Amino acid sequence: MIEGFRLGVFSRGATLWDGLDFAFGDAAAWFVAGPPSSGKTLLLSILRGERRPDAGDVLVTGNSLYRGNAAHARAWRASCGHVPEQTISGARLTVGDLFRRSALAGGGVRESERKDRADRLLEMVGLPGASGWRIAELSISERVRACLAAELLRGPKVLFCDGVVAGAGIPCREMLWGLFRALAREGNTVVLAERTIPERWALAAGDGAPVGPFRVYRLPVPGEG
């Protein structure tokens, strides 16, 4: 369980938001929708333990990320996956390098196993045989999907995705819808931040809960009552 209590952020000389409470339960896919410049990326950074909020605190399984044990915060970050909105575009970097880097962060992934899993993950996100492709030569949608696949290599317990649904594009929505719900069904937690929720997703998720400038949805997980 990830809980944000009375979270507040002051940015550019003004209060972006203050006093927000969040509760993201385990084994679920969460969708945070918010207008541009509302602080979605900032919220994800705070929840990941990357950026201390200007007010409030974040608790993970009851322990404070910012006021508690530093080792706990590090372990939390190590258990998280993160697909940023601004994907990397290193000129020489290949898709395979993303997986190599991710495997290094995960530790203990053998080379043969990494390659095997990378191939399967790339195929799953619609990029079969993309290991040798240069990131700089990929479209935005391909980059987002490649980054997502690389993060999944480590099998993170919690996955934060910033603008992944919009970045991947409409043709990939069905795939992502199935993927995120499948991850949740397997006991992982997924937190998505987007400007708008796709109509079909909103219909399935029902009315989201308004939290400050955001609306938080819980996507239905297959097999739930």
Add this chain to the structure above:
Amino acid sequence: MSEQPSLWWIDWRLSRASVVRETIGRFLFFCFIGFALLSMLLSGGASRFFADRYVITAVLRAEVPPAEAEGLARKVAALPPVRSASYRDPEAAWKEFLRAYPGLDALRGAGGNPMPGYIEIRIRPDRLTGDDVDLVASALRSVPLVERVLAGEEWFPRLLRAGRLAFRLGWGIFGAFLAGFFLVARLQERARAVALAADFAFLAERGVPAGRMALLRAAAAAVSGFLLAAAGTAAGGGALFASLRTFPFLEGVIGPPADLLLPRTIAAAVLFSLGAAFLSAAASLLGWRAARSGRK
């Protein structure tokens, strides 16, 4: 929670091509510098060269019997700074004289052999100092059998000065090469840290402490630096050994090949490898710091 990632040889895992290039370059450098180091250690700068040529001559009185002269030579040879002391009787001295100045046979005609016997004393290369030469010369002068000691006191201080200068120059050049290695290694480490900055940021974002990354990179640099220096010095030693066997005249300047296996030579090579490990680790840490602070 994910298990703690292993960061050993992190650079190797992320950027093999540049690591291989730098490793080859460093190994070749250590081969060269190892060759130079062992040559310097064995030769002692110019000491062996000078010691091979410098001789103290103790001219004996005419009436000294050969048995006493040989006994004296043995006593002189037992002095700590002395490498060898050999007695030449008057007849051998006369032959040497004639070899040096042919056509002067007539000098012997009237009063017999005019040449006295003498003891030729050579000093050990590591004891070729003013004090040690004075010790030997004064010991000989106090012996009644000795008429005169020729130790080249007029020019010997100049020889020692030249030796010291050559010694300092040699080690100075060696130190300059090591400083150059440190500078280049630091630049390489910085360039690699800059090239891998995105990877390090990625890892830091996923809970890997930056300090741990820096320390483990430095530790890996130290280990590889030690191994490369040891391997390079061994290869340089092998090349030196082969050179000394192929060109025996080099032994007079550098020393015998067997000296390469003396415990003190091996200890010096190990110390050098440890120094290389320290320099490699320092270059890694400084390169990391420079890359992190964004200095170009």
